[in-house]
Amino acid sequence: xxxxxxxxxxxxxxxxxxxxxxxxxxxxxxxxxxxxxxxxxxxxxxxxxxxxxxxxxxxxxxxxxxxxxxxxxxxxxxxxx
Amino acid sequence: xxxxxxxxxxxxxxxxxxxxxxxxxxxxxxxxxxxxxxxxxxxxxxxxxxxxxxxxxxxxxxxxxxxxxxxxxxxxxxxxxxxxxxxxxxxxxxxxxxxxxxxxxxxxxxxxxxxxxxxxxxxxxxxxxxxxxxxxxxxxxxxxxxxxxxxxxxxxxxxxxxxxxxxxxxxxxxxxxxxxxxxxxxxxxxxxxxxxxxxxxxxxxxxxxxxxxxxxxxxxxxxxxxxxxxxxxxxxxxxxxxxxxxxxxxxxxxxxxxxxxxxxxxxxxxxxxxxxxxxxxxxxxxxxxxxxxxxxxxxxxxxxxxxxxxxxxxxxxxxxxxxxxxxxxxxxxxxxxxxxxxxxxxxxxxxxxxxxxxxxxxxxxxxx
Numbered sequence: 001x002x003x004x005x006x007x008x009x010x011x012x013x014x015x016x017x018x019x020x021x022x023x024x025x026x027x028x029x030x031x032x033x034x035x036x037x038x039x040x041x042x043x044x045x046x047x048x049x050x051x052x053x054x055x056x057x058x059x060x061x062x063x064x065x066x067x068x069x070x071x072x073x074x075x076x077x078x079x080x081x
Numbered sequence: 082x083x084x085x086x087x088x089x090x091x092x093x094x095x096x097x098x099x100x101x102x103x104x105x106x107x108x109x110x111x112x113x114x115x116x117x118x119x120x121x122x123x124x125x126x127x128x129x130x131x132x133x134x135x136x137x138x139x140x141x142x143x144x145x146x147x148x149x150x151x152x153x154x155x156x157x158x159x160x161x162x163x164x165x166x167x168x169x170x171x172x173x174x175x176x177x178x179x180x181x182x183x184x185x186x187x188x189x190x191x192x193x194x195x196x197x198x199x200x201x202x203x204x205x206x207x208x209x210x211x212x213x214x215x216x217x218x219x220x221x222x223x224x225x226x227x228x229x230x231x232x233x234x235x236x237x238x239x240x241x242x243x244x245x246x247x248x249x250x251x252x253x254x255x256x257x258x259x260x261x262x263x264x265x266x267x268x269x270x271x272x273x274x275x276x277x278x279x280x281x282x283x284x285x286x287x288x289x290x291x292x293x294x295x296x297x298x299x300x301x302x303x304x305x306x307x308x309x310x311x312x313x314x315x316x317x318x319x320x321x322x323x324x325x326x327x328x329x330x331x332x333x334x335x336x337x338x339x340x341x342x343x344x345x346x347x348x349x350x351x352x353x354x355x356x357x358x359x360x361x362x363x364x365x366x367x368x369x370x371x372x373x374x375x376x377x378x379x380x381x382x383x384x385x386x387x388x389x390x391x392x393x394x395x396x397x398x399x400x401x402x403x404x405x406x407x408x409x410x411x412x413x414x415x416x417x418x419x420x421x422x423x424x425x426x427x428x429x430x431x432x433x434x435x436x437x438x439x440x441x442x443x444x445x446x447x448x449x
Contacts, residue, residue: 007213012354017225019348024229024341025236031340032240035252039244067259074263074347078270079139 027070034063084159084287086415090422091159091283094166096307099276101173102185103133103311106272108319109182109342109362110265110312113335116324119254120261122315128258129265130313136269137277137305150210151190152197159283160408161196163418166279167425168192168401172393174429180318180326181389184357188397189275190215195398196405219390222356223364226345230368234337238373241333253332260340267346268358269308276304322386323363328370328377338362338369360390 037060044053111125120128169188176183190211197205241249277296280303284290290297296304324330330338342358342365349356363386370378408417 007209008217009213009354012352013217013221015352016221016345016349016354016356019352020225020229020345021232023344023348025233027340027344028233028237028337029240031252031256031336032237035241035249036244038252039241039248042248043245067256070344071259071263074343075139075266077347077351078136078267 023070027067030063030066030070034060034067037061037063083414087159087163087418088283088287088289090415090418091163091166092280094163094170094418094422095276095279095283096303098166098170098173098185098189098279099273099304099307100311100314101170101177102272102276103130103308104314104316105173105177105183105185105311105319106268106359107312107315108323109358110261110268111315112320112323112362113330113339113366114254114257114261115320116330117254117257117332117335119257119332119335122317122320125261126313126315129261129268130309132262132265133269133273133312134305134309136266137273137308138301139266139270140274151207151214152193153201153205153207156197156201156205157193157282157286158200159286160405160413160418161193161200162279162283163408163421164196164199164401164405165189165193167404167421168195168397168399171400171425172397174432175396176389176393177316177318178432179385179389180322181386182319182323182359182363183386183389183393184219184359185272186275186357187215187219187390187393191394191397192401192404194394195401195403198398199402199405200409215394218354218356219360222345222349222360223367223387223390225356226342226361226364227368227371229345230338230341230365231372233341234334234369234372237333237337250332253336256336257332257339260336260343263343264339264346264358264362265312267343267350268312269305271355271358273301273304273308276307277301280304322382323366326382327363327366327379327386330366330370334369334373338365341365341369 037056041053041056041060044056107126107129110129111120114120115122115125166189169185169192172183172188172191173185194206194211277300280300281290281294281296285292285294328334339362342362345361345365346356346358367378367383404421408421411417411420
């Protein structure tokens with residue numbers, strides 16, 4: 001009877017755990033940044049603060065692009081496994 | 082002649098399993114989006130079905146494996162595969178009837194394990210493989226997703242808590258559409274390949290394909306179509322459970338559950354430690370609810386779901402083993418699968434007719 005310590009790939013499991021935490025929390029945090037950029041940008045534009053609005057919309061664009069990059073990476077993971 | 086009839090029955094049964102797989106697992110992809118009204122129910126299942134279909138063409142890397150490393154491969158015969166498929170279909174339908182999300186992959190593995198056990202005894206089963214590839218990932222997936230989604234929603238609330246609710250809700254609804262699309266692609270890629278693998282193995286075993294051959298194009302198209310059609314039909318009972326019965330979720334929770342669930346699934350795939358989509362998304366939904374308020378989760382229902390997960394392997398194995406035993410009563414020819422398939426089709430038809438007479442079917446409109 002093989003002991004459980006030898007059956008389970010502990011190295012892979014530890015990698016799954018930390019990458020899941022980083023990817024999961026990271027994606028949610030970056031998407032939240034995009035939403036903050038959109039919401040604050042819209043507020044500042046309404047108030048006439050165009051420089052601030054532009055900066056916040058820039059933050060939204062960068063954060064959204066980062067999320068889409070994660071999505072593309074996800075598709076690459078699917079196709080290359 | 083007999084082997085050709087068995088082949089046709091195995092192919093038809095595999096496509097039927099593929100249909101139930103799509104039907105059963107639609108909830109993983111669309112439940113949170115429907116619940117938060119990010120998408121209308123019919124639009125959500127159509128979107129998921131289209132991405133399921135195209136996802137099936139993305140990769141064929143695992144199409145040649147069925148219960149690989151869990152059952153001795155050289156002992157698998159078309160009748161064992163048939164028994165395994167019937168075990169999986171039956172368990173998918175039973176859990177769908179009770180509105181409980183459970184893993185279609187584990188049901189298929191359980192069915193094949195049960196049929197192989199009855200056919201060749203305990204030496205046909207690789208216990209270490211069963212533990213390492215099924216039991217441990219089944220414990221890890223929901224626990225990990227629960228923790229990741231729980232922390233994610235706390236981070237999200239902390240970050241967007243002071244913003245106006247309108248843009249925040251609209252933004253997270255868009256996020257759900259994106260993460261749902263990614264999950265639908267992943268589901269099509271992973272799960273349609275199982276059916277392609279089953280049909281390809283049956284074609285190899287019957288001499289219609291050479292050893293190590295890739296799935297023919299008609300196999301890929303039919304597997305993609307069956308899972309997409311199943312997804313489009315929508316397993317509304319499970320969608321209702323996942324979307325609104327475990328927790329009443331807002332758009333941020335829906336995104337945290339689905340986004341972090343997708344991240345966990347793809348991170349695990351990337352590392353080479355694949356996890357069940359159903360276990361992961363269910364755990365993430367519970368985590369996103371519990372992090373906001375522990376009492377927000379209906380723990381009684383969550384307990385029933387966990388019991389269904391525990392029962393998946395033994396129950397589908399028992400049905401798979403019983404099916405194999407019944408087919409062998411009629412010898413090794415085609416009569417056994419013909420009789421069993423006919424009885425099963427009659428049983429499913431009777432169950433659906435009975436349920437329709439009761440008029441209690443859950444529809445798309447009721448899930449939102």
